Amino acid sequence: xxxxxxxxxxxxxxxxxxxxxxxxxxxxxxxxxxxxxxxxxxxxxxxxxxxxxxxxxxxxxxxxxxxxxxxxxxxxxxxxxxxxxxxxxxxxxxxxxxxxxxxxxxxxxxxxxxxxxxxxxxxxxxxxxxxxxxxxxxxxxxxxxxxxxxxxxxxxxxxxxxxxxxxxxxxxxxxxxxxxxxxxxxxxxxxxxxxxxxxxxxxxxxxxxxxxxxxxxxxxxx
Amino acid sequence: xxxxxxxxxxxxxxxxxxxxxxxxxxxxxxxxxxxxxxxxxxxxxxxxxxxxxxxxxxxxxxxxxxxxxxxxxxxxxxxxxxxxxxxxxxxxxxxxxxxxxxxxxxxxxxxxxxxxxxxxxxxxxxxxxxxxxxxxxxxxxxxxxxxxxxxxxxxxxxxxxxxxxxxxxxxxxxxxxxxxxxxxxxxxxxxxxxxxxxxxxxxxxxxxxxxxxxxxxxxxxxxxxxxxxxxxxxxxxxxxxxxxxxxxxxxxxxxxxxxxxxxxxxxxxxxxxxxxxxxxxxxxxxxxxxxxxxxxxxxxxxxxxxxxxxxxxxxxxxxxxxxxxxxxxxxxxxxxxxxxxxxxxxxxxxxxxxxxxxxxxxxxxxxxxxxxxxxxxxxxxxxxxxxxxxxxxxxxxxxxxxxxxxxxxxxxxxxxxxxxxxxxxxxxxxxxxxxxxxxxxxxxxxxxxxxxxxxxxxxxxxxxxxxxxxxxxxxxxxxxxxxxxxxxxxxxxxxxxxxxxxxxxxxxxxxxxxxxxxxxxxxxxxxxxxxxxxxxxx
Numbered sequence: 160x161x162x163x164x165x166x167x168x169x170x171x172x173x174x175x176x177x178x179x180x181x182x183x184x185x186x187x188x189x190x191x192x193x194x195x196x197x198x199x200x201x202x203x204x205x206x207x208x209x210x211x212x213x214x215x216x217x218x219x220x221x222x223x224x225x226x227x228x229x230x231x232x233x234x235x236x237x238x239x240x241x242x243x244x245x246x247x248x249x250x251x252x253x254x255x256x257x258x259x260x261x262x263x264x265x266x267x268x269x270x271x272x273x274x275x276x277x278x279x280x281x282x283x284x285x286x287x288x289x290x291x292x293x294x295x296x297x298x299x300x301x302x303x304x305x306x307x308x309x310x311x312x313x314x315x316x317x318x319x320x321x322x323x324x325x326x327x328x329x330x331x332x333x334x335x336x337x338x339x340x341x342x343x344x345x346x347x348x349x350x351x352x353x354x355x356x357x358x359x360x361x362x363x364x365x366x367x368x369x370x371x372x373x374x375x376x377x378x379x380x381x
Numbered sequence: 382x383x384x385x386x387x388x389x390x391x392x393x394x395x396x397x398x399x400x401x402x403x404x405x406x407x408x409x410x411x412x413x414x415x416x417x418x419x420x421x422x423x424x425x426x427x428x429x430x431x432x433x434x435x436x437x438x439x440x441x442x443x444x445x446x447x448x449x450x451x452x453x454x455x456x457x458x459x460x461x462x463x464x465x466x467x468x469x470x471x472x473x474x475x476x477x478x479x480x481x482x483x484x485x486x487x488x489x490x491x492x493x494x495x496x497x498x499x500x501x502x503x504x505x506x507x508x509x510x511x512x513x514x515x516x517x518x519x520x521x522x523x524x525x526x527x528x529x530x531x532x533x534x535x536x537x538x539x540x541x542x543x544x545x546x547x548x549x550x551x552x553x554x555x556x557x558x559x560x561x562x563x564x565x566x567x568x569x570x571x572x573x574x575x576x577x578x579x580x581x582x583x584x585x586x587x588x589x590x591x592x593x594x595x596x597x598x599x600x601x602x603x604x605x606x607x608x609x610x611x612x613x614x615x616x617x618x619x620x621x622x623x624x625x626x627x628x629x630x631x632x633x634x635x636x637x638x639x640x641x642x643x644x645x646x647x648x649x650x651x652x653x654x655x656x657x658x659x660x661x662x663x664x665x666x667x668x669x670x671x672x673x674x675x676x677x678x679x680x681x682x683x684x685x686x687x688x689x690x691x692x693x694x695x696x697x698x699x700x701x702x703x704x705x706x707x708x709x710x711x712x713x714x715x716x717x718x719x720x721x722x723x724x725x726x727x728x729x730x731x732x733x734x735x736x737x738x739x740x741x742x743x744x745x746x747x748x749x750x751x752x753x754x755x756x757x758x759x760x761x762x763x764x765x766x767x768x769x770x771x772x773x774x775x776x777x778x779x780x781x782x783x784x785x786x787x788x789x790x791x792x793x794x795x796x797x798x799x800x801x802x803x804x805x806x807x808x809x810x811x812x813x814x815x816x817x818x819x820x821x822x823x824x825x826x827x828x829x830x831x832x833x834x835x836x837x838x839x840x841x842x843x844x845x846x847x848x849x850x851x852x853x854x855x856x857x858x859x860x861x862x863x864x865x866x867x868x869x870x871x872x873x874x875x876x877x878x879x880x881x882x883x884x885x886x887x888x889x890x891x892x893x894x895x896x897x898x899x900x901x902x903x904x905x906x907x908x909x910x911x912x913x914x915x916x917x918x919x
Binding site: 179180181182183187190191194195198199201202203205206208209210212213216217220221298299300302310311313314317318321325 | 489494495496497498499500559563564566567568570571572597598600601602603604605608609611614615616617620624892897
């Protein structure tokens, strides 16, 4: 073990990874952070799982209302947002590839594009929200939308706002993560030798994308 | 060993070594620490405070039930008291108690690691705990939550009291629990000392591993589903029960598995014998964690489930009994023909074995659908889960507190007073909860404020028992506080235990070990009693 002891006091140069005091080797640290991230993504999926269960049960109870309420969402805006998010998932994956190739400038450009996509997604989403606020198609006791006669539409909009709201919150967190990654890429902290943080940031963004891929058909296409 | 061994000198030896407690001083150095040991100590202080608060509310409930009529409080206050008692004890004490305190402190030491995998996340977990605790407790006191800790709809969606801060608090506490569990899983996977394969993990680590899996998989699900259960808007209260118990039943094992883990660890040390059936104890922890996910419906036998569902959940629930019985068999097998050291932890171990068997057997009884219809929502159920949650969990917490006290603080507690307190607690516990089985079987419902006069004698007995319990805890508080300041200096390994955590100094230095330990033998190896620990090169 003495061979690794020197690593603890060795200050990393630009583009080299930092080894935390309690790890012996870089490999051990990478293995730990990767496992940690995958577990965290698992908990994120489960966080949404409760809402998916609620959706399943209530759609079964109030089939008519869910179907009708779904028609009141803008299919055009929803589809556009889906394309925006999937594109951003591609560019963040390409950004990781660029970092691994040592092309930090290209990676920075791809990350900036990804972050712009995230802004675009939130912009389009807020247009949709504004429309729902205007109509009064709101969750819980704030609901006063009159166009749907079947019982249970209230629950559809409660679930709609809970799920898309939670997802939008993840988009915002994901943007912060990507901005942090972008900073490291621009400063040259990330390099082919030090790409794990970029990989994990990209993974988180893929999760945000993946959740939406399930939300879109369940909310818009029924 | 490169650590200086504090030999058992009669006089106070000057503490030359710098350890995790004194290398840095001041409140700020604690609040910003990323040392797993200091975070464990902060958890210890926090959960003890929570236990005190929850205990006071429990006593208030017991005193109120001394007489059939109102005794010291009104009906609404009574509802708030049992709600406060339940929420504080479950979310603030029992779920974080053993993982937060002893998991944090011992896990890296047992693995031969310098810290947990994510030390900063670990610090975050205690801040989340504090935030959630303050929100939940202040929310309950100011908002007057009166739903019981289960927050059942439709009452919780129609009560005039404000529940939002309490639910937000519990939600944040959930994150604290998830973060701790995630951290432990990664630590166990990646930071084991050289030579420590999975079958050489100390059994405490196995128990914590199984617990962490539940924390990570069950806790997120209940997350953000508030607002879906309002029956006046078409919400389904039974769906709430399903989702609540999908988390809260596995949560029972978040509380119980660490207790079993503590016992597996301490029972080998105090019978001076290799643990009997190591693999079966390890696997049965995973078994409990697994079937624990599919047993939630046994809380809902009278909530309109189909007969088939009831039967299925009943059978699955009984599997928990099978895995628990495997453990009990192995623990007793470990004691059998061991060189038993009679000491405070051993008394609690014996108490634990009795309570887990009694609580487990009554668990099988209430998992039987036809019997549960009679006992549902009566004091029988209250007595059953207190046998597990107080009988097993508190006993294990006390075992851990006494067994690891010298490790954590480098001091010894007074053995005589320890035994006296253990006597009060084991007897007081029986006196508190055995009458409750009888009350429940006679038909007294839980959470009722007044009762017919024929139930009074047993209620008085139960309150008297609770007072004995309280006296026991006060004695413990006094002698442990005294031991902390004036107790005899402990040697590095006062129990001559073969647990890996005892291989560093007591209390340990900041980074745990002077050099990386290398493991060359199995855990809990007492093959040659009396010999110095030699199987680990330090």
